[in-house]
Amino acid sequence: MITGHLLSIDDLTRESAMGILSTAKELAIITEGPNKKLPTLRGKTVVNLFFEDSTRTRISFETAAKRLSADVINFSAKGSSVSKGESLKDTAQTLQAMGADAVVIRHSSSGAAKRLADTQWIQAAVINAGDGTHEHPTQALLDAYTIKQHLKQDSADLSGVKVLIVGDILHSRVARSNVLLLTKLGATVTLVAPPTLFPVGVENWPVKISYNLDEEISKCDVVMMLRIQLERMSDSFFPTAQEYSKRYGLNSSRLARLSKDAIVMHPGPMNRGLEISAESADDLKSVIIDQVKNGVAVRMAVLYELLGGAAFGEAKS
Amino acid sequence: MIISNAKLIDGRLVNIKIQSGVIHKIEEVQKSQKISDYDAKGKLVIPGLVDLHTHLREPGREDSETVLTGSMAAVAGGFTAISAMANTNPVADTAGVVEQVFRLGKAAGLVDVNPIGAVTKGLHGEQLAELGAMADSIARVRIFSDDGKCVSDPLIMRRALEYVKTFNGIIAQHAQEPRLTVNAQMNEGSVSARIGLPGWPAIAEEAIIARDILLAEHVKSRLHICHLTTAGGVELVRWAKKRGIQITAEVTPHHLLLTDDLVENYDPIYKVNPPLRTEKDVMALREGLAEGVIDIVATDHAPHPAEDKDCEWQAAAFGMVGLETALSVLVKTMIETKMISWNDLIDRMSIAPARIAGYSTQGQLIAEKNHANFTIIDTDRSWIVNRDKLQSQSKNTPFNGYELPAVVTDVFHNGVQVLKDGAVVSRGNLAND
Numbered sequence: 001m002i003t004g005h006l007l008s009i010d011d012l013t014r015e016s017a018m019g020i021l022s023t024a025k026e027l028a029i030i031t032e033g034p035n036k037k038l039p040t041l042r043g044k045t046v047v048n049l050f051f052e053d054s055t056r057t058r059i060s061f062e063t064a065a066k067r068l069s070a071d072v073i074n075f076s077a078k079g080s081s082v083s084k085g086e087s088l089k090d091t092a093q094t095l096q097a098m099g100a101d102a103v104v105i106r107h108s109s110s111g112a113a114k115r116l117a118d119t120q121w122i123q124a125a126v127i128n129a130g131d132g133t134h135e136h137p138t139q140a141l142l143d144a145y146t147i148k149q150h151l152k153q154d155s156a157d158l159s160g161v162k163v164l165i166v167g168d169i170l171h172s173r174v175a176r177s178n179v180l181l182l183t184k185l186g187a188t189v190t191l192v193a194p195p196t197l198f199p200v201g202v203e204n205w206p207v208k209i210s211y212n213l214d215e216e217i218s219k220c221d222v223v224m225m226l227r228i229q230l231e232r233m234s235d236s237f238f239p240t241a242q243e244y245s246k247r248y249g250l251n252s253s254r255l256a257r258l259s260k261d262a263i264v265m266h267p268g269p270m271n272r273g274l275e276i277s278a279e280s281a282d283d284l285k286s287v288i289i290d291q292v293k294n295g296v297a298v299r300m301a302v303l304y305e306l307l308g309g310a311a312f313g314e315a316k317s
Numbered sequence: 318m319i320i321s322n323a324k325l326i327d328g329r330l331v332n333i334k335i336q337s338g339v340i341h342k343i344e345e346v347q348k349s350q351k352i353s354d355y356d357a358k359g360k361l362v363i364p365g366l367v368d369l370h371t372h373l374r375e376p377g378r379e380d381s382e383t384v385l386t387g388s389m390a391a392v393a394g395g396f397t398a399i400s401a402m403a404n405t406n407p408v409a410d411t412a413g414v415v416e417q418v419f420r421l422g423k424a425a426g427l428v429d430v431n432p433i434g435a436v437t438k439g440l441h442g443e444q445l446a447e448l449g450a451m452a453d454s455i456a457r458v459r460i461f462s463d464d465g466k467c468v469s470d471p472l473i474m475r476r477a478l479e480y481v482k483t484f485n486g487i488i489a490q491h492a493q494e495p496r497l498t499v500n501a502q503m504n505e506g507s508v509s510a511r512i513g514l515p516g517w518p519a520i521a522e523e524a525i526i527a528r529d530i531l532l533a534e535h536v537k538s539r540l541h542i543c544h545l546t547t548a549g550g551v552e553l554v555r556w557a558k559k560r561g562i563q564i565t566a567e568v569t570p571h572h573l574l575l576t577d578d579l580v581e582n583y584d585p586i587y588k589v590n591p592p593l594r595t596e597k598d599v600m601a602l603r604e605g606l607a608e609g610v611i612d613i614v615a616t617d618h619a620p621h622p623a624e625d626k627d628c629e630w631q632a633a634a635f636g637m638v639g640l641e642t643a644l645s646v647l648v649k650t651m652i653e654t655k656m657i658s659w660n661d662l663i664d665r666m667s668i669a670p671a672r673i674a675g676y677s678t679q680g681q682l683i684a685e686k687n688h689a690n691f692t693i694i695d696t697d698r699s700w701i702v703n704r705d706k707l708q709s710q711s712k713n714t715p716f717n718g719y720e721l722p723a724v725v726t727d728v729f730h731n732g733v734q735v736l737k738d739g740a741v742v743s744r745g746n747l748a749n750d
Contacts, residue, residue, distance in 0.1 A: 088629050109631040110502075110513040111583025118582060119627075130633070134513030176513060200518065201510030 167226030377406025507733025585633030620711030
């Protein structure tokens with residue numbers, strides 16, 4: 001069980017992370033039945049507080065909360081008082097006054113979720129749904145779940161799995177959370193990017209660093225492609241989209257060099273033709289749709305554990 | 318006025334007689350003690366501290382600090398002279414604004430308030446401010462700085478260095494290469510990589526220091542480096558001094574004690590520009606200060622209202638208040654570690670800054686005929702910093718709850734007691750000697 005908040009993968013032990021994954025698995029089995037809904041969080045209010053647009057993450061959390069019978073409020077910064085300059089503190093206090101039990105926060109500022117949890121602004125459980133260029137812990141959990149589902153179904157963890165994460169490591173909260181979680185679960189991680197897209201200080205991470213995708217592509221069990229944002233080009237992180245795609249994109253020739261059982265992942269949304277070709281995204285090796293599906297189960301597990309729903313057996317009945 | 322039982326740094330116990338703002342007589346204490354006006358009870362007396370880097374926020378942001386509240390904070394910290402940075406609103410880039418600040422300082426009457434003039438109009442870095450007019454004004458400005466912003470254009474920097482030679486001025490550079498620090502939030506290194514905040518690399522500071530050293534050498538003018546924070550910067554200044562280039566440098570108390578791992582909880586109380594660096598940098602700064610490569614300590618006292626720190630990291634303002642903790646932090650980091658003596662501390666916090674700025678009545682030893690600007694410290698006591706008890710109008714100290722050594726108990730400014738037993742003497746009660 002986890003208690004309090006989920007702000008960073010650092011909050012989790014190996015055991016608590018595995019616990020979430022197994023809770024998610026049980027919840028997934030239940031919700032595959034004809035009645036997808038559980039009464040577990042009836043009477044609880046979950047607020048999706050999104051200061052950045054992210055339709056897919058918001059919908060995933062919303063679906064997860066609704067399947068557990070929680071009331072869901074979507075608070076989007078766009079068009080709300082936040083765009084008129086209301087502070088995070090005032091927004092948090094407003095949600096507190098309205099009786100939120102959990103706040104799922106997406107914010108462009110690294111550490112915003114941690115601030116919500118550390119200050120006295122709000123008492124609710126805080127779930128980090130992506131803070132700036134820091135972390136996105138539920139994405140890492142759903143990625144670990146998906147890797148386990150495809151490659152390590154019967155193992156205790158992800159020991160021995162070789163994961164390649166390719167792309168904009170510098171700005172990626174997905175990469176940070178995945179490095180922490182996958183290594184915690186026994187996987188070995190190699191990061192591939194042009195040197196401009198690694199943070200200074202990455203040498204202290206428990207990973208291998210490479211600038212060359214072609215040298216690594218055939219050695220991995222999992223290749224996770226990160227979304228590349230085109231505005232990085234104007235900041236001279238790389239010369240052109242074509243050059244990036246050519247050197248760091250997952251195209252059909254690289255796809256062909258993957259080992260037989262390897263899987264292709266992407267946190268979405270994809271730039272087809274840029275970091276991932278259409279044929280790679282749609283290939284049998286691609287588990288991208290599974291990631292989306294598993295996201296709901298994993299987020300259900302997180303909400304379930306944090307909000308301390310009814311005992312699990314009870315929920316099943 | 319006679320102050321009895323004051324201990325000099327050489328250990329002698331003396332009575333100090335002040336007359337007309339000047340130390341008239343110093344006599345060793347005899348056994349049969351005469352009655353005095355104020356008994357220092359054996360506490361240490363040192364020259365009044367001099368700060369060359371203070372943000373007072375007036376005019377423009379009187380909600381964070383005024384010249385009066387800043388003066389009160391200065392007195393509480395043992396300072397007898399401060400230097401008001403130019404980044405007010407309006408910017409101190411004309412004789413009118415610096416004279417206004419100067420007059421407000423006189424009206425507050427607690428410490429010398431010496432305005433610093435902007436180098437460029439509006440701090441925009443494009444066109445020189447009225448340097449000569451500010452120098453000739455009643456404020457007699459000699460230090461010019463765009464602090465908060467770097468004079469990044471090399472040609473403007475060159476011209477400024479040249480121009481101020483007429484009146485023996487000095488350019489105090491906030492060394493920050495702007496293109497290397499776009500949206501920068503904290504020191505670039507392992508911590509920023511892990512917690513995902515945009516990095517402010519050490520080289521962005523060092524690149525400007527290196528360039529300006531060469532410019533100062535070329536035009537033979539005086540350069541002062543504000544708030545040095547990196548080991549590499551210390552190396553560069555050491556090199557420049559060996560070459561005989563006219564360069565001086567300052568370090569803040571917070572950069573002598575705090576490191577970037579404090580940022581991990583994203584508490585904006587640790588958000589400051591230049592940012593907190595690594596342990597290695599802190600040690601290099603301490604060594605640089607001990608060696609004299611770094612000439613002075615300056616507070617970079619930067620008051621901000623609560624709402625500018627009670628928010629998420631990126632939305633928060635850069636800066637920390639520092640006047641009231643500076644001396645204690647120096648005792649903790651430099652004296653208790655035996656890196657410097659009290660003699661050195663007095664040099665770095667009073668004598669050297671007064672000399673650099675040309676504050677002729679400040680930075681004088683406790684000796685007959687010298688101006689009576691001095692501070693009495695209880696070195697046997699420590700105190701626990703309580704931000705709510707600060708004199709500064711803003712409470713953004715990173716040291717809240719810290720136990721720090723040495724308590725400033727009394728301050729005499731031009732012979733008038735402005736701090737008595739730890740309490741600021743309010744203006745109406747200021748007595749003449």
